[in-house]
Amino acid sequence: MAQTIELEIFRYRPEQESEPTLQSYEVPYNEEWVVLDAINYIKDEIDGTLSYRWSCRMGVCGSCGMMVNGVPRLTCAAFLKEYYPRKILVEPLDGFPVERDLVTDMDMFVAKLTSVSPWIIRNEGEEKPLEEGTYLQSPGELAEYKHYSMCINCMLCYAACPVFALDTNFLGPAAIAIGQRYNMDSRDQGRDQRQEVIASHDGIWHCTLVGECSTVCPKDVDPAGAIQRAKLSSTTDYFKDLLMPWGRRT
Amino acid sequence: MAKSNEPIFWSLFSAGGMIAALVLPTLMVITGLVIPHGFAPLDALSYERVHAVVSGSIVVKLVLFGVIALPFFHWAHRFKFTLVDVGLRKISLLLAVLCYGSAIAGTVFTAVVLWRI
Ligand code: SF4
Numbered sequence: 001m002a003q004t005i006e007l008e009i010f011r012y013r014p015e016q017e018s019e020p021t022l023q024s025y026e027v028p029y030n031e032e033w034v035v036l037d038a039i040n041y042i043k044d045e046i047d048g049t050l051s052y053r054w055s056c057r058m059g060v061c062g063s064c065g066m067m068v069n070g071v072p073r074l075t076c077a078a079f080l081k082e083y084y085p086r087k088i089l090v091e092p093l094d095g096f097p098v099e100r101d102l103v104t105d106m107d108m109f110v111a112k113l114t115s116v117s118p119w120i121i122r123n124e125g126e127e128k129p130l131e132e133g134t135y136l137q138s139p140g141e142l143a144e145y146k147h148y149s150m151c152i153n154c155m156l157c158y159a160a161c162p163v164f165a166l167d168t169n170f171l172g173p174a175a176i177a178i179g180q181r182y183n184m185d186s187r188d189q190g191r192d193q194r195q196e197v198i199a200s201h202d203g204i205w206h207c208t209l210v211g212e213c214s215t216v217c218p219k220d221v222d223p224a225g226a227i228q229r230a231k232l233s234s235t236t237d238y239f240k241d242l243l244m245p246w247g248r249r250t
Numbered sequence: 251m252a253k254s255n256e257p258i259f260w261s262l263f264s265a266g267g268m269i270a271a272l273v274l275p276t277l278m279v280i281t282g283l284v285i286p287h288g289f290a291p292l293d294a295l296s297y298e299r300v301h302a303v304v305s306g307s308i309v310v311k312l313v314l315f316g317v318i319a320l321p322f323f324h325w326a327h328r329f330k331f332t333l334v335d336v337g338l339r340k341i342s343l344l345l346a347v348l349c350y351g352s353a354i355a356g357t358v359f360t361a362v363v364l365w366r367i
């Protein structure tokens with residue numbers, strides 16, 4: 001018989017059970033398969049009731065994040081051969097409420113993301129009229145924020161963050177990194193507005209620089225670095241305001 | 251959203267961290283290895299010499315003050331967050347008072363001792 005591998009999958013169907021359970025599935029082992037392929041196999045061939053999110057299958061959409069043997073991974077980038085012949089435990093992302101099986105409720109994350117106004121903000125009246133063309137940017141200016149802009153909102157960093165696990169009020173890695181992405185953008189003028197959220201108590205200050213977010217990030221966004229930079233610049237702001245209150249930025 | 255006072259503690263924490271990472275190991279090597287193992291004259295750090303250097307210069311006193319006091323704040327911040335993270339979140343205000351209070355007490359004590367030398 002062809003080789004197989006065992007997947008143990010977190011199941012939770014609120015209409016039929018009050019507590020989550022684990023269910024085991026035996027799937028064919030294929031060297032080229034990723035965990036998502038195995039889950040798709042289960043859904044198509046063994047048990048159509050399994051619910052989970054995925055879309056691109058190529059590490060771009062950010063929707064297939066799950067806990068694989070306790071580590072937050074994009075299941076489309078986690079190869080079965082990394083685990084074979086051990087069995088693989090698949091659970092929903094840590095830190096978020098579970099809606100059903102492997103599907104988590106992302107509302108909390110979306111609210112955090114929206115709170116940092118993740119778009120380019122121009123001062124009133126300083127918006128360039130369309131006919132004047134685009135805002136030009138040098139390669140150096142692009143390099144300032146480019147790696148932050150690679151974030152695919154997969155939330156792996158939240159699932160890895162022990163601070164977020166203890167206090168979900170924490171704004172968290174990706175939202176701060178994305179805030180920084182716009183703050184560092186030469187075309188943007190919205191930093192002061194974002195600081196209201198980022199420099200607040202629940203913004204950057206819960207972070208104790210554990211660094212797990214940067215370890216698990218599949219896109220090398222380095223949210224931990226973004227948070228450190230935000231701490232430094234917020235501290236500079238704070239002392240500037242303290243020493244030179246007349247120079248207060250509006 | 252309420253403005254946070256965290257920058258005060260974070261900057262003291264960071265400054266203390268720099269000292270804990272760079273200056274304290276150097277001092278440990280000098281006082282723990284170099285001198286006891288005879289790589290430098292034994293009396294290089296004799297009481298009389300050190301006392302003369304410290305008592306004679308306000309700059310040396312200020313440097314010592316920073317080197318001694320800032321790591322207190324590094325400890326206070328780290329320790330407070332560690333206690334909060336192991337489950338004492340509910341009393342985090344009390345912890346802040348105790349930890350930063352100890353650091354402030356240590357700082358005042360350091361200042362008094364240095365002043366008197
Ligand atoms: S920072 Fe990295 S881990 Fe976090 S959401 Fe963005 S891509 Fe995912």
Ligand code: FES
Binds near residue numbers: 054058061063074077
């Ligand atoms: S399915 Fe899109 S990132 Fe994995």
